[in-house]
Every structure is written in structure tokens, then in C-alpha cells.
Amino acid sequence: MKLKDKVAIVTGGNQGIGKAIALAMAKEGAKVVIVARNAVRLKETLSALQSLCPYSLAIEADIGEESQIKDMVHKVWQNFGRIDILVNNASITGPTKSAVEISAEEWEEVLRINLLGTVFCCREVLRIMMQQRSGRGRSRGA
Ligand SMILES: NC(=O)c1ccc[n+]([C@@H]2O[C@H](COP(=O)([O-])OP(=O)(O)OC[C@H]3O[C@@H](n4cnc5c(N)ncnc54)[C@H](OP(=O)(O)O)[C@@H]3O)[C@@H](O)[C@H]2O)c1
Structure with a gap:
């Protein structure tokens, strides 16, 4: 098992x-924490994960909200005492209409979730990885 006991x-x-x-x-043996907004889908996926690893966890959080990211990372750290892997996978597609019709609010939502959400997840997890002096991160498309 390549990820035995790693917290992801x-x-x-x-x-x-x-x-x-x-x-x-x-x-591969990791203790996986899934993070998203939809509680029903979180619960369904958690039960599939727990059949592979009983220590898996689901946390309902909006990565478009900095305070929710901080709380989420703190919960993971409280639960496991370490974080080894961060996969920045969450994003929204944003409005699918003509560029001339997209409002400032719609652009701001895309940037808040896709850009700042990813940056703040990295920052909060990095703080822990720097203390541990170990860890890995990967973002969609990277
Ligand atoms: N599908 C493709 O062909 C493709 C190609 C290249 C790259 N990608 C990238 O790969 C990633 C996954 O793609 P996918 O097709 O699996 O996307 P998807 O089915 O739309 O899933 C997006 C995930 O992000 C979560 N999410 C969205 N906004 C969030 C927020 N504010 N806070 C927390 N979680 C949030 C969603 O959960 P909730 O709605 O419950 O929050 C969902 O779990 C995306 O970043 C996408 O851009 C996809």
C-alpha cells in the first residue's frame, strides 16, 4: 500500500x-478527508470510503469562505494530528454564457472559489506541513 496511514x-x-x-x-491505505458543500453527497461518498478505511472523514465546508477553510483544516489536524497530502480538486465551472454578459459578481464568485479557495487551502495546510517538515500538494491541471 503506497499511502498507508497518510492523511489526505x-x-x-x-x-x-x-x-x-x-x-x-x-x-492505497490513506486516511482520506473529503471536503465539499453538499451534505447528502458527502454522506454517500463517506460510506464508500469507510468501507475501505474506517478512519475516513467528511467535512462540510465552502472553500469560497476563508473562515470555513481554517475551521476545516483545524478539524483535520485535531482528528489526525498531521496532514500529509492536499488535493485541490474543488472548483466551479462558472457562468456558461457570452463573455459580454458576465457580471462582476459572477467573475468574483469564480475567483473566490477557484483561485482564492485553492490559495487559502494551500496556505492553511502548508502551515501544518511546515511544522511537520513534510507533505505534498497537487492542484487540478497541475
Ligand atoms: N471533468 C473534466 O473533464 C475536467 C477536465 C480538467 C479539469 N477538471 C477539473 O477537475 C476538477 C473536478 O472535476 P469534476 O468534473 O469532477 O467536477 P464536478 O463534478 O463539478 O465536481 C466539483 C467538486 O467541487 C466541489 N465544490 C465546488 N465548489 C465548492 C466549494 N465552494 N467548496 C467546496 N467544494 C466545492 C463540488 O462539491 P459541492 O458542490 O458539494 O460543494 C464537487 O465535489 C475540477 O476542478 C475541474 O475544473 C475537470
Whole structure:
């Protein structure tokens, strides 16, 4: 098992690619924490994860909110005492309409979740990884 006992956070881990990443990591022995907004999908995915690793965790959080990211990372640290892997998978597609129709508020939502959410997840987890002097991160498309 390549990830035995590693603690991994997967943002957007309750569906799609994030769910597939979370399940693959759990199969390799990781204790996986999935983070997303939709509680129903979090619960469903958590039960699949827990059949692979009983220590898996689901945290309902919006990565577009800095305070929720801080609380989420603190909960993971309280639960496991370390964080080894961060997968920045969560994002929104944003409005699918003509560029001339997209409002400032719509752009701000995309930037808040896709850009700042990723940056703040990295920052909060990095603080812990720097104390541990170990850890790995990966972002979508990287
Ligand atoms: N599918 C593709 O072909 C493709 C290609 C290249 C890159 N990607 C990238 O790969 C990643 C996953 O793609 P996908 O197709 O699996 O996407 P998806 O099905 O739309 O899933 C997005 C995930 O992000 C979560 N999420 C969105 N906003 C969030 C927020 N504010 N806070 C917390 N979680 C949030 C969603 O959960 P909740 O809604 O419950 O919060 C969901 O779990 C995305 O970043 C996407 O841009 C996808």
C-alpha cells in the first residue's frame, strides 16, 4: 500500500474526479478527508470510503469562505494530528454564457472559489506541513 496511514484532504471529494481520487487513495491505505458543500453527497461518498478505511472523514465546508477553510483544516489536524497530502480538486465551472454578459459578481464568485479557495487551502495546510517538515500538494491541471 503506497499511502498507508497518510492523511489526505481531497477538496470536492464528494463526486466526480474528486470522489475517484479519494477512493483510489483510500484503497492505497490513506486516511482520506473529503471536503465539499453538499451534505447528502458527502454522506454517500463517506460510506464508500469507510468501507475501505474506517478512519475516513467528511467535512462540510465552502472553500469560497476563508473562515470555513481554517475551521476545516483545524478539524483535520485535531482528528489526525498531521496532514500529509492536499488535493485541490474543488472548483466551479462558472457562468456558461457570452463573455459580454458576465457580471462582476459572477467573475468574483469564480475567483473566490477557484483561485482564492485553492490559495487559502494551500496556505492553511502548508502551515501544518511546515511544522511537520513534510507533505505534498497537487492542484487540478497541475
Ligand atoms: N471533468 C473534466 O473533464 C475536467 C477536465 C480538467 C479539469 N477538471 C477539473 O477537475 C476538477 C473536478 O472535476 P469534476 O468534473 O469532477 O467536477 P464536478 O463534478 O463539478 O465536481 C466539483 C467538486 O467541487 C466541489 N465544490 C465546488 N465548489 C465548492 C466549494 N465552494 N467548496 C467546496 N467544494 C466545492 C463540488 O462539491 P459541492 O458542490 O458539494 O460543494 C464537487 O465535489 C475540477 O476542478 C475541474 O475544473 C475537470
